[in-house]
Amino acid sequence: MTVNTQDSATWLPLSGLEPGFNENKATSVPTDHVDGTTLTTRNDAGTTIRHVFRNGLLEWDIQDGQQSGVDAYEAFMVDDGLLYVQVHHRDIPDEAVAIIFDLRAGTCLSVLNCAGRTPQGSEPGHTGVSQSFIPSIIVEHEGERGPLPHPTNALIGRRVRWEYSESHTYEHVYINSEWYTWHCISGPERGQADTDLCTYYEIRKGIYVFAWREKVIPCASVTVADHRDVSNIRSWGMLFGPDDRKEGYIHFTFGAKGHLTSINSY
Template sequence: MTEQITLSDTRTWLPLDGLAPGFDASKAEPSHALDGRTITVVDERGTRVTHTFDDGKVAWEYAPGAGDSTAADARTDPCEVFEVDDELFYAQFHHQHHPTEAVSLVLDLRGGHALSIVSVLGEASPGRTAVQQVFVPGRIEGIEQSGPAPAPTTELIGRRVLWVYSSEHAYEHVYLSPHWYTWQCLAGPERGLADTDENSVWRIRPGICVFAWREKVIPCGSVTIADHRDATAIRSHGVLFGADEAGAGATHFTFGAHGRLISTTVHPDAYDPARPLER
């Protein structure tokens, strides 16, 4: 007799560790284009973070600016770098000295812009997911800035996209509003599961967005960057970060996916979820 799965019983959902095997089959080969380079990112507070990349590692130095309560520090962490577009890179590293923090760094060496996303693993509470994410735009020192800086965007709202992570893992995303999206597993160990979770979307270049989400059932979050310019051949690079099965440590792994647009919903202006909320 086939065992029946109670899809609504979230206690039986896979922990993040259970998703990892094979999930990274579509991950791009890491890039070594930044090896030997030092890149300093400065934000509006005057905080300076200097990154020196070298063959799977990043040595970073954090110098806080005015109003930044984070202590000065300097460390070296394992790091993966992925090339998203011409002179556009996504770097991902997990702090060894502080394993409840992971950093996603988007570097636009053509436009001189950067976006840092710090993911912090804590405890979930009513109205608060276990993983919280902080988005910090900045400029790259020594490169003249051109074009718009990274900024929140509503351009994905209404799209339904199929994402294939491996020959066994496939999901669809429906981008609902500036705050919410719905995911459904179409193939893989979570097949049949679905939920609506928090998301944040930032535009990096025309057609290229950072999409980040924070799950409420499984204590995890993700930061991805995706090139949506060809709706039939969307490409993403990302990370999943959250609590391990025992709840005693963190799980952190990078992945990639190939996507395609399935459909687009166009709302009448009066009911457009992209409109600012009125209080």
């Protein structure tokens, strides 16, 4: 099918974007570097989840007995003591979790991504995917605790050019607290653009979670981006959504190099 940028029915499915999209992905943390680590999180509602990194896998247990599992994971060290973990649940295939552990502050942000369903507490908006954001503390942390991850407007008004590979380039315009616009400059989606729902959280000063939910090609993304040097921005992320036939799910990680091109005041 020929792609018509004005007819979203002809746009590539999520699988068409994946090849080559991870060229600028950072090196993941070897599993033996985190094996033996236990991180227990507790949110404001009192929900406690124990995460045990063992034998290259992540064992997790919601300690009120609701759920537990053992899954493969991929982890990235975003900054000193800032661990970003990606999990696509083997036994809950329509669910993927992104977890940002701030070991220095003793805090955590978990982002639950669901395809085809909307759990209670999900961000508002009707798309084929939903996201829930759960700030928590890390129970094992000793010493002074930093502030919890929290929503932020720090990125609003910025236009950033992102290079995911030599052939995949996009620009993002962060319009307001609920919407952003993306535009493909080069790559298989060249010429396509849309405005989609999004959410922003501050993890540390200058380091943000930016997550979005696309409506045309149903998919959820969670990125962590280091904006402390606006001429040399770095991001780590994942995409998750139904496959082309809606019989399974696609989950992959990526990274990008970016720079600020302009700032608008709204």
